[in-house]
Amino acid sequence: MIGIPRHTLQEMIRSGTLQTFDGMIELDEMLRAFPDAKWENDAEYRRITEIKEKAFGKRVFERALPDKEVLAARLTELSKEYASSQAMLMHYSQVISWLDEKIDEIAEDHGTETIHALHKLRAFLLRQLAELPPEAEKAQAAMAQERILKIMSAHVTIRPSGHEFFVEGSDTLLEAALRAGVSLEYGCSNGNCGECRARLVSGKIIKVRPHDYVFRQDEKDAGMILLCSCAAVDDVVIEANVAGTQDIQEQLLEAKIKSVDVLNPAVASLHLLTPRSQRLRFLAGQSIRVSAEGVSGHYAIASCPCEDRRIEIQILRSGKDAFSEVLFSKLKANDRVELNGPFGDFVLKDDSTHPVIFIAFGVGFAPIKSLIQHSMSLDLAEAIDLHWLADQSGHYQANLCRSWADALDNFSYFPHPHSNDLERSLTEIVDAYSDLQNYDVYASGTLEQLQIAKRFFLKGGLPEQQWRAGGLNL
Numbered sequence: 001m002i003g004i005p006r007h008t009l010q011e012m013i014r015s016g017t018l019q020t021f022d023g024m025i026e027l028d029e030m031l032r033a034f035p036d037a038k039w040e041n042d043a044e045y046r047r048i049t050e051i052k053e054k055a056f057g058k059r060v061f062e063r064a065l066p067d068k069e070v071l072a073a074r075l076t077e078l079s080k081e082y083a084s085s086q087a088m089l090m091h092y093s094q095v096i097s098w099l100d101e102k103i104d105e106i107a108e109d110h111g112t113e114t115i116h117a118l119h120k121l122r123a124f125l126l127r128q129l130a131e132l133p134p135e136a137e138k139a140q141a142a143m144a145q146e147r148i149l150k151i152m153s154a155h156v157t158i159r160p161s162g163h164e165f166f167v168e169g170s171d172t173l174l175e176a177a178l179r180a181g182v183s184l185e186y187g188c189s190n191g192n193c194g195e196c197r198a199r200l201v202s203g204k205i206i207k208v209r210p211h212d213y214v215f216r217q218d219e220k221d222a223g224m225i226l227l228c229s230c231a232a233v234d235d236v237v238i239e240a241n242v243a244g245t246q247d248i249q250e251q252l253l254e255a256k257i258k259s260v261d262v263l264n265p266a267v268a269s270l271h272l273l274t275p276r277s278q279r280l281r282f283l284a285g286q287s288i289r290v291s292a293e294g295v296s297g298h299y300a301i302a303s304c305p306c307e308d309r310r311i312e313i314q315i316l317r318s319g320k321d322a323f324s325e326v327l328f329s330k331l332k333a334n335d336r337v338e339l340n341g342p343f344g345d346f347v348l349k350d351d352s353t354h355p356v357i358f359i360a361f362g363v364g365f366a367p368i369k370s371l372i373q374h375s376m377s378l379d380l381a382e383a384i385d386l387h388w389l390a391d392q393s394g395h396y397q398a399n400l401c402r403s404w405a406d407a408l409d410n411f412s413y414f415p416h417p418h419s420n421d422l423e424r425s426l427t428e429i430v431d432a433y434s435d436l437q438n439y440d441v442y443a444s445g446t447l448e449q450l451q452i453a454k455r456f457f458l459k460g461g462l463p464e465q466q467w468r469a470g471g472l473n474l
């Protein structure tokens with residue numbers, strides 16, 4: 001691309017004068033090695049630049065456009081920034097003219113040597129001003145892209161937890177937080193209860209949904225806002241409580257069945273939709289009681305809170321579980337069920353940065369699925385290993401696990417076939433980790449499976465406080 005023969009590049013790589021990473025040479029490294037290369041004259045380089053620009057435009061286009069009031073507010077902010085930069089530029093240009101005049105003025109009263117030095121200085125300044133250095137040109141392109149992204153989305157930081165996320169499209173701050181897996185306090189989600197109150201520390205917000213909640217004067221003075229009725233205009237910092245299991249009240253609500261997917265003769269997936277005005281608050285890994293047709297059952301939630309109103313529950317068909325029989329034989333789309341919960345504290349320790357091992361026994365995959373999706377949306381763990389030990393229900397969502405492994409560099413999936421020798425399977429898993437003390441382990445299965453697994457992991461060197469278990473009611 002830059003007129004350097006391939007063998008020369010190979011020789012430079014061998015001798016260490018040109019660094020590679022993963023078999024590739026970074027553009028910066030090429031610029032360092034060949035500072036005089038004229039990239040912009042190269043047809044191939046131009047073609048790549050065009051492709052990149054088109055790809056960036058497509059990425060921008062694919063994002064949901066912000067609400068029109070938010071868009072107008074963001075454009076107003078950018079126009080102010082633009083006007084202030086223009087004013088500064090005009091001022092700098094004025095200073096340069098003054099400097100030019102000053103040089104002439106000083107030169108009049110001095111000898112040839114000083115005059116020569118002053119003219120050299122002026123020529124230098126004019127040369128520098130006439131041409132934008134290549135780094136500035138590159139920075140200009142990056143800044144233009146950053147500006148567009150700022151129009152399309154805004155960055156939010158939550159204090160004191162340090163969680164971060166982006167608000168896109170017509171999302172309120174609350175919707176964007178939940179989508180990103182950040183469990184902020186809220187109640188009605190439509191501006192009545194005031195439970196989503198938070199303090200705006202910095203940045204600009206705009207009210208995009210009306211609310212009936214009336215702020216007291218001291219709340220107004222403290223800069224309180226309602227997260228369910230505001231969107232971010234620019235990057236904002238907000239002081240808000242991220243809920244733990246103890247902060248979430250038990251709720252009772254009715255939900256509509258979206259679908260009943262029979263995954264195989266032993267397992268069905270129940271997809272529910274909660275009302276717009278009454279969402280289910282829960283943390284990934286928690287469970288819920290579901291009732292319909294006069295029967296009920298207690299199950300782990302398989303979906304992530306980031307899926308908003310959509311709830312998934314995976315249910316093993318069992319003669320001992322009356323609800324499972326009703327689900328397989330009667331329930332269908334648009335039927336109503338009653339939900340009561342959430343329960344349990346099998347949730348992620350989001351202050352831990354350890355790599356994570358998830359152990360799912362049979363349908364214990366359900367809460368593990370919720371935890372994995374939650375940890376993906378928060379980008380919590382540096383590495384995630386999933387071991388799924390099948391029972392008679394098999395690896396009923398193996399494709400999903402494989403697609404996670406394909407899409408994510410830090411995710412590995414290890415399916416273990418149905419076996420009557422649980423201890424042998426656990427020995428194989430534990431023996432694969434020589435440094436268990438560096439991991440957090442989350443396991444879900446029957447109480448008996450969990451007791452055995454815990455014994456194996458602790459014996460393999462896992463500190464007890466890094467073991468978490470979610471028992472299934474089977």
Ligand code: FES
Pocket residue numbers: 186187188189190191192193194195196197213226227228229
């Ligand atoms: S959640 Fe009730 S007012 Fe925001």
